[in-house]
Amino acid sequence: MLNIFDVIRNIIAEHKIILPNFFYIKNLTGYHQCLLDTQKLEKLLPELSESLLQIHKKNAAGCLHFIIENDCLTLQVSSETIYSFSNDCEFVSPYVPTEFLENCEVETVDELVVKLESYSNQTHEEKKWEWQWFNCSADKPNIVKVIPVNAKLHADFRADYYIFYPFLDSEIETILSSLATPKLNVFLADDSVVSLLTTKAMIENLGAHVTTAADGKQALDMCRKSEFDVIILDEKMPKMFGSDVLLELKSNLLNRNSLKAILSGVTNKEEVESFILKGANVHLDKPVTKLKLEKLLAMTQQAKFSATQHI
Structure with a gap:
């Protein structure tokens, strides 16, 4: 089983179609993961990749977002449907989006998106992709590093948290909410x-x-x-x-x-x-x-x- 959210992000990263509006994906499903059988998903990849490339060429306004429509996972830009997946997807790890973030350089998710967008328009120099955010249970700041979702991790990648690019809002919220929670x-x-x-x-x-x-x-x-x-x-x-x-x-x-x-x-x-x-x-x-x-x-x-x- 593969998480469709991560597959979409890998396609975007591999084809370098992140800008101008694919740098950030909204997850409106209420779940952290949507799983589909690996073989079924592999058969969909060519059509799915082509759909994303076509939307990118149109330079459509608005960011990508996932929703559940008629019990099916659907990928949209604004109100335009890019792809609807079969209804045999398995939704796991429910979550409730948090309106406000604590102990962070920004107060709301929307403010963070503005900051992330400014980073996505810069070059991928490592020093520009590292922040310091505070955890209420820690006496020193946490290092939060941004890396491409398809990058291979190596020993030089040392951080307390990683945010993978293109960004998925539910993933970001999980990391940021943990900054206000004592760590295991x-x-x-x-x-x-x-x-x-x-x-x-x-x-x-x-x-x-x-x-x-x-x-x-x-x-x-x-x-x-x-x-x-x-x-x-x-x-x-x-x-x-x-x-x-x-x-x-x-x-x-x-x-x-x-x-x-x-x-x-x-x-x-x-x-x-x-x-x-x-x-x-x-x-x-x-x-x-x-x-x-x-x-x-x-x-x-x-x-x-x-x-x-x-x-």
Whole structure:
């Protein structure tokens, strides 16, 4: 399943059709994600890309927006429909747009859009795509970095939050509302640099602070010294497997109440049960997605963690 919102943004970025009016997309559906089967979506891509290019050539006024019309996801510019998707889309993660933003350089979403538009008309020099916004629970400003949605994350991309361009208003609101909320403290260990950075960015965009490690031994040392709300460990890491790290942490009082997850692609029931026996609360299936991570972080609100949950 793929999120249609992200697919549209990738098409816009790939074809460089962001300006003048595609830099910002309004999400009027009331949901953070709209999922469609990958094979079905791939068949729609040529027609969808052509529709967006035609609208761009017309230089139509108004920004793009998603709405739900007759139970179908519809993409429009002003009142003109660009594309209507099938009614077998799955809408997940409902949200209520917030009228005002707290602890930020701007007060309302509309004011932020004006600021974002000024950035979209500038060159993509990195220094022009980084802001400092304040979190009420932090004693220093958060770094908010703007990067293209189709950019590959690398070690130089260091920020507390990422806003992906072209902008999606519901994504921006999630990040900004989290600036007024105390952050979850998440620990993440993975020996794959690409996987580590991608997963870290997704968790940060869900409003959490992330500390990382690149191997099992480093993960164990760090978790023995610092307390975390959530610990996510890739299973097959050098020096020490993730589940063995959890086994060692059983005697560690500091993270006794942390939510612990093993990230792996195994499907064997016995192997998954061994993760649970060693201390995992959750087996997080690969490939990891933002929706899976959102469900994982939501579990921290539960009084007790089920020792058999799969996400």
